[in-house]
Amino acid sequence: MSYPLFSVTVRDHMMIAHSFRGEVFGPARALHGATYVVDATFRRADLDEDGIVVDIARATQELSDVLGALNLRNLDDEPAFAGVNTTTEVLARVIADRLAERVHAGGLGESARGLAGITVTLHESHVAWASYERSL
Amino acid sequence: MSYPLFSVTVRDHMMIAHSFRGEVFGPARALHGATYVVDATFRRADLDEDGIVVDIARATQELSDVLGALNLRNLDDEPAFAGVNTTTEVLARVIADRLAERVHAGGLGESARGLAGITVTLHESHVAWASYERSL
Amino acid sequence: MSYPLFSVTVRDHMMIAHSFRGEVFGPARALHGATYVVDATFRRADLDEDGIVVDIARATQELSDVLGALNLRNLDDEPAFAGVNTTTEVLARVIADRLAERVHAGGLGESARGLAGITVTLHESHVAWASYERSL
Amino acid sequence: MSYPLFSVTVRDHMMIAHSFRGEVFGPARALHGATYVVDATFRRADLDEDGIVVDIARATQELSDVLGALNLRNLDDEPAFAGVNTTTEVLARVIADRLAERVHAGGLGESARGLAGITVTLHESHVAWASYERSL
Amino acid sequence: MSYPLFSVTVRDHMMIAHSFRGEVFGPARALHGATYVVDATFRRADLDEDGIVVDIARATQELSDVLGALNLRNLDDEPAFAGVNTTTEVLARVIADRLAERVHAGGLGESARGLAGITVTLHESHVAWASYERSL
Amino acid sequence: MSYPLFSVTVRDHMMIAHSFRGEVFGPARALHGATYVVDATFRRADLDEDGIVVDIARATQELSDVLGALNLRNLDDEPAFAGVNTTTEVLARVIADRLAERVHAGGLGESARGLAGITVTLHESHVAWASYERSL
Numbered sequence: 001m002s003y004p005l006f007s008v009t010v011r012d013h014m015m016i017a018h019s020f021r022g023e024v025f026g027p028a029r030a031l032h033g034a035t036y037v038v039d040a041t042f043r044r045a046d047l048d049e050d051g052i053v054v055d056i057a058r059a060t061q062e063l064s065d066v067l068g069a070l071n072l073r074n075l076d077d078e079p080a081f082a083g084v085n086t087t088t089e090v091l092a093r094v095i096a097d098r099l100a101e102r103v104h105a106g107g108l109g110e111s112a113r114g115l116a117g118i119t120v121t122l123h124e125s126h127v128a129w130a131s132y133e134r135s136l
Numbered sequence: 137m138s139y140p141l142f143s144v145t146v147r148d149h150m151m152i153a154h155s156f157r158g159e160v161f162g163p164a165r166a167l168h169g170a171t172y173v174v175d176a177t178f179r180r181a182d183l184d185e186d187g188i189v190v191d192i193a194r195a196t197q198e199l200s201d202v203l204g205a206l207n208l209r210n211l212d213d214e215p216a217f218a219g220v221n222t223t224t225e226v227l228a229r230v231i232a233d234r235l236a237e238r239v240h241a242g243g244l245g246e247s248a249r250g251l252a253g254i255t256v257t258l259h260e261s262h263v264a265w266a267s268y269e270r271s272l
Numbered sequence: 273m274s275y276p277l278f279s280v281t282v283r284d285h286m287m288i289a290h291s292f293r294g295e296v297f298g299p300a301r302a303l304h305g306a307t308y309v310v311d312a313t314f315r316r317a318d319l320d321e322d323g324i325v326v327d328i329a330r331a332t333q334e335l336s337d338v339l340g341a342l343n344l345r346n347l348d349d350e351p352a353f354a355g356v357n358t359t360t361e362v363l364a365r366v367i368a369d370r371l372a373e374r375v376h377a378g379g380l381g382e383s384a385r386g387l388a389g390i391t392v393t394l395h396e397s398h399v400a401w402a403s404y405e406r407s408l
Numbered sequence: 409m410s411y412p413l414f415s416v417t418v419r420d421h422m423m424i425a426h427s428f429r430g431e432v433f434g435p436a437r438a439l440h441g442a443t444y445v446v447d448a449t450f451r452r453a454d455l456d457e458d459g460i461v462v463d464i465a466r467a468t469q470e471l472s473d474v475l476g477a478l479n480l481r482n483l484d485d486e487p488a489f490a491g492v493n494t495t496t497e498v499l500a501r502v503i504a505d506r507l508a509e510r511v512h513a514g515g516l517g518e519s520a521r522g523l524a525g526i527t528v529t530l531h532e533s534h535v536a537w538a539s540y541e542r543s544l
Numbered sequence: 545m546s547y548p549l550f551s552v553t554v555r556d557h558m559m560i561a562h563s564f565r566g567e568v569f570g571p572a573r574a575l576h577g578a579t580y581v582v583d584a585t586f587r588r589a590d591l592d593e594d595g596i597v598v599d600i601a602r603a604t605q606e607l608s609d610v611l612g613a614l615n616l617r618n619l620d621d622e623p624a625f626a627g628v629n630t631t632t633e634v635l636a637r638v639i640a641d642r643l644a645e646r647v648h649a650g651g652l653g654e655s656a657r658g659l660a661g662i663t664v665t666l667h668e669s670h671v672a673w674a675s676y677e678r679s680l
Numbered sequence: 681m682s683y684p685l686f687s688v689t690v691r692d693h694m695m696i697a698h699s700f701r702g703e704v705f706g707p708a709r710a711l712h713g714a715t716y717v718v719d720a721t722f723r724r725a726d727l728d729e730d731g732i733v734v735d736i737a738r739a740t741q742e743l744s745d746v747l748g749a750l751n752l753r754n755l756d757d758e759p760a761f762a763g764v765n766t767t768t769e770v771l772a773r774v775i776a777d778r779l780a781e782r783v784h785a786g787g788l789g790e791s792a793r794g795l796a797g798i799t800v801t802l803h804e805s806h807v808a809w810a811s812y813e814r815s816l
Contacts, residue, residue, distance in 0.1 A: 003661065004678045006633050011671040013261045017153035017169035017210070022730040024789070026737065031210040033153035033169010037262050050566040051629035056672050057570065072168040074153070085731035089686050109568070117683065125149040126173050126534065127691040128736050135683045139525065140542045142497050147535040158322040160381070162329065186430040187493035192536050193434065221323035225278050245432070253275065262670065263283040264328050270276045285669045289561035289577035289618070294458040296517070298465065303618040305561035305577010309670050346561070346575040357459035361414050389411065397557045398419070398581050398806065400464050405413040421805045425697035425713035425754070440752040441697035441713010445806050482697070482711040533693040534717050547797065547815045550769050555807040594702040595765035600808050601706065653704070 002045070007119075008053040009041040010060045014071040018086045025085075031076070034124050036091065038067060040099055041119040048111035058108050066098045088122045092132035096120040100136055138181070143255075144189040145177040146196045150207040154222045161221075167212070170260050172227065174203060176235055177255040184247035194244050202234045224258045228268035232256040236272055274317070279391075280325040281313040282332045286343035290358045297357075303348070306396050308363065310339060312371055313391040320383035330380050338370045360394045364404035368392040372408055410453070415527075416461040417449040418468045422479040426494045433493075439484070442532050444499065446475060448507055449527040456519035466516050474506045496530045500540035504528040508544055546589070551663075552597040553585040554604045558615040562630045569629075575620070578668050580635065582611060584643055585663040592655035602652050610642045632666045636676035640664040644680055682725070687799075688733040689721040690740045694751035698766045705765075711756070714804050716771065718747060720779055721799040728791035738788050746778045768802045772812035776800040780816055 017033040040063045042054045070078075075086040084090060096118050103112050115136050123129040153169040176199045178190045206214075211222040220226060232254050239248050251272050259265040289305040312335045314326045342350075347358040356362060368390045375384050387408050395401040425441040448471045450462045478486075483494040492498060504526045511520050523544050531537040561577040584607045586598045614622075619630040628634060640662050647656050659680050667673040697713040720743045722734045750758075755766040764770060776798045783792050795816050803809040 004637070004676065006637070007675045007677075008633065009673050009675075011262065013263070015164075015168050015170050015261070017167050020730075024730050024732070024735050027208045028151075030208055031153050032151050032208040033171075033210075034151050035169075035171040035261050047631075047633055050564075050568050051631045051634045052568070053633055053674065055568050060672070072163045072166055074167040074169075087727075087731045089688065089727055089733055090731045093684070093686070125151070125171050126147065127149070128689065128740070130688045130733065131686070133683055133685040133687075140501070140540065142501070143539045143541075144497065145537050145539075156322075160322050160324070160327050183495075183497055186428075186432050187495045187498045188432070189497050189538065191432050196536070223319075223323045225280065225319055225325050226323045229276070229278070264332070265281050266325065267279045267281075268276065269279075283670065285671070287572075287576050287578050287669070289575050292458075296458050296460070296463050299616045300559075302616055303561050304559050304616040305579075305618075306559050307577075307579040307669050344571045344574055344576040346577075359455075359459045361416065361455055361461055362459045365412070365414070397559070397579050398555065399557070400419070400468070401417050402461065403413075403415045403417075405411055405415075407411045419806065421807070423708075423712050423714050423805070425711050435752045436695075438752055439697050439754040440695050441715075441754075442695050443713075443715040443805050480707045480710055480712040482713075533695070533715050534691065535693070547813055548773070549813040550773070550811070551813075552769065552810045553808065591767075591769055594700075594704050595767045595770045596704070597769050597810065599704050604808070 005043060005045060006047060006053045007041050007043045008056060008059065009039050010056060010063055011037065011039050012060070012063050012067055013037045014067040016070060016073055016075050018075040020085050020087070022085065036088070037123040038063065038095060039121040040095070042112070042115050043117040043119070044115050048114060050111070054108050054112045054115065062099060062102050062107050066095055066102070088124050088130040089132065092120045092122045092130050096132045096134055100134065103136060141179060141181060142183060142189045143177050143179045144192060144195065145175050146192060146199055147173060147175050148196070148199050148203055149173045150203040152206060152209055152211050154211040156221050156223070158221065172224070173259040174199065174231060175257040176231070177257070178248070178251050179253040179255070180251050184250060186247070190244050190248050190251065198235060198238050198243050202231055202238070224260050224266040225268065228256045228258050228266050232268045232270055236270065239272060277315060277317060278319060278325045279313050279315045280328060280331065281311050282328060282335055283309065283311050284332070284335050284339055285309045286339040288342060288345055288347050290347040292357050292359065294357065308360070309395040310335065310367060311393040312367070314384070314387050315389040315391070316387050320386060322383070326380050326384050326387065334371060334374050334379050338367055338374070360396050360402040361404065364392045364394050364402050368404045368406055372406065375408060413451060413453060414455060414461050415449050415451045416464060416467065417447050418464060418471055419445065419447050420468070420471050420475055421445045422475040424478060424481055424483050426483040428493050428495070430493065444496070445531040446471065446503060447529040448503070450520070450523050451525040451527070452523050456522060458519070462516050462520050462523065470507060470510050470515050474503055474510070496532050496538035497540065500528045500530050500538050504540045504542055508542065511544060549587060549589060550591060550597045551585050551587045552600060552603065553583050554600060554607055555581060555583050556604070556607050556611055557581045558611040560614060560617055560619050562619040564629050564631070566629065580632070581667040582607065582639060583665040584639070586656070586659050587661040587663070588659050592658060594655070598652050598656045598659065606643060606646050606651050610639055610646070632668050632674040633676065636664045636666050636674050640676045640678055644678065647680060685723060685725060686727060686733045687721050687723045688736060688739065689719050690736060690743055691717065691719050692740070692743050692747055693717045694747040696750060696753055696755050698755040700765050700767065702765065716768070717803040718743065718775060719801040720775070722792070722795050723797040723799070724795050728794060730791070734788050734792050734795065742779060742782050742787050746775055746782070768804050768810040769812065772800045772802050772810050776812045776814055780814065783816060
């Protein structure tokens with residue numbers, strides 16, 4: 001990481017069902033669910049000419065769209081997750097990667113192509129959360 | 137409500153799957169899930185001789201036990217909820233009523249029999265929550 | 273207040289400019305601004321036949337609409353507030369009253385006519401907030 | 409409680425040491441400590457002529473003064489608490505009563521004499537808090 | 545970033561009015577306002593001889609002073625921001641830079657000269673915030 | 681820091697008494713106390729074969745054990761802290777180091793040996809916190 005560094009974070013949430021495979025998960029191998037409060041952070045070394053990292057309204061909309069493709073579903077039934085444990089960590093990566101695709105596709109605007117990285121944090125409760133941090 | 141009024145609240149959480157029946161629920165009629173951050177409040181007009189409303193350690197344990205009977209499950213499969221929409225409001229009532237039974241059974245100690253009421257609040261996300269408030 | 277009592281709360285926010293008149297406000301008599309994180313609570317004695325206090329999606333939409341008429345404005349320029357100090361307390365009442373009108377007009381659905389009351393809380397910072405509580 | 413009802417809340421904190429006497433406290437009978445994040449709520453049926461429940465700046469100052477008399481102390485050494493368990497509930501009452509005295513003494517201004525009640529909530533952690541609610 | 549790394553953060557807030565120029569801002573081009581809850585983080589590789597990163601009381605005072613020069617104002621009227629969009633990101637940089645000047649001037653004490661960097665985060669609502677991170 | 685980077689954080693708390701030596705601490709040189717809400721973050725570059733950074737249940741248990749050795753004590757009486765100011769920063773380091781020992785000893789499971797680092801944050805109030813970040 002080099003300085004200076006700017007970032008903007010927007011928050012939304014999704015509510016899903018899923019189950020896990022593997023001894024380590026104990027009782028969480030049964031079908032259960034979670035609300036994930038999701039924070040998406042966009043990083044860059046300098047601001048664009050409007051004085052922003054990214055348009056907060058557009059970032060909020062893109063995050064909402066990405067979560068909308070997962071929200072109110074049983075992830076065990078989603079082909080994209082066949083054979084995959086949809087842990088909080090894995091979902092953080094999936095959401096970050098999908099946001100990265102949207103940045104590259106221009107969904108956050110032309111100046112957002114100057115973004116250096118994305119971090120996605122999923123809060124699964126008031127006492128546990130997970131993050132995935134990547135470059136762009 | 138009459139004054140003075142003391143209360144103590146303890147917080148825990150549970151992670152469940154469920155679905156709803158009824159037009160009003162829209163896409164939430166599909167199987168999905170939620171983390172509920174649960175606040176259980178115990179009320180009374182005066183303190184016991186130790187200077188407390190209820191023993192916080194015992195209250196925390198009883199709440200944990202009540203939530204343990206629901207946690208990491210698909211509520212659609214629970215006989216107790218057959219034919220019932222397990223909305224946030226309904227679950228708040230279920231948890232409050234089960235805590236009330238434990239108070240009456242002495243699970244929170246003898247002095248807890250002096251409790252006047254219980255409120256249970258379930259936070260389903262950072263932007264929505266529901267409460268159920270009852271007397272004892 | 274009589275028991276039992278159910279409630280549902282939804283949260284949104286608005287960002288406004290304003291100034292105050294009166295010695296008590298000191299430096300806040302100058303034009304400044306605030307983000308208000310707004311919690312709207314709907315209360316009733318029993319649940320409707322779907323097992324809810326009010327449809328959270330509709331409540332969220334109605335709150336968003338009410339805040340949308342205030343958001344991103346200088347309240348000093350709004351005719352509705354001519355001669356009125358738009359304190360946190362006053363705005364809580366305005367928002368609660370506008371939500372009440374929408375309940376009466378059927379905006380939250382037919383079963384929402386069974387609502388007993390509304391509370392609106394405006395958080396002006398992490399260390400100060402105000403509420404207005406009314407019957408319906 | 410009758411409606412309408414306005415309230416204003418201000419938040420501050422204090423950091424104290426203490427110990428408890430009584431079997432129920434278990435390991436908390438040893439000298440330990442707590443940060444209490446303290447919320448003081450002032451209630452009244454209508455607003456004063458400035459459109460406020462109470463001057464937030466003055467309420468904040470009075471709360472700070474009341475907490476200042478307890479902050480950074482070992483409550484076991486305070487004569488005011490000789491023979492008293494300084495539980496979260498007891499401290500909530502002490503702070504509410506001291507704030508009430510200040511209201512009656514005019515410390516929150518003349519219009520604050522119209523206040524109907526005070527609630528004080530002490531958060532002892534992210535998972536436990538206690539309140540005391542009284543009339544004025 | 546190299547390890548180990550210590551940091552201390554203190555929180556305060558300010559309430560300002562402003563408007564933005566540029567198509568990207570949409571309705572936020574109108575005069576509006578914001579409460580910014582401001583977190584100032586001070587970083588260093590090792591602790592001073594008292595076992596601290598920086599004196600929390602002094603850090604709190606310096607942050608309060610820096611925010612006091614912005615608080616309860618219309619930033620559109622401030623010469624320091626002529627021709628500048630006072631976005632959350634820009635304000636985070638301004639506050640971090642002013643804190644850095646105070647560190648260099650000795651305002652946080654002699655040992656604070658050992659600080660390696662500062663991060664300032666401004667929360668504009670419960671669903672959006674921005675940070676600026678710099679070295680010292 | 682290199683990317684990608686995963687992390688998992690779990691939260692717990694402890695309540696201790698202590699005093700400080702040194703002019704900088706002012707009134708905090710007297711015996712007082714604190715609740716520390718403690719966040720322990722575990723970092724690694726990739727997930728294990730179960731799709732996790734670390735087993736959240738085990739991480740929660742290990743953190744609870746580490747805090748249990750400090751909780752409900754007067755740290756001035758602990759031989760481990762003789763001659764040491766138990767500041768928030770120092771305690772963050774102590775807890776991180778003790779967690780690191782447990783990782784190395786296998787307490788978080790075999791796959792946790794792949795962890796790259798630990799960060800521990802102690803919140804001493806709603807307006808102040810400190811962190812210690814180290815590699816493993």
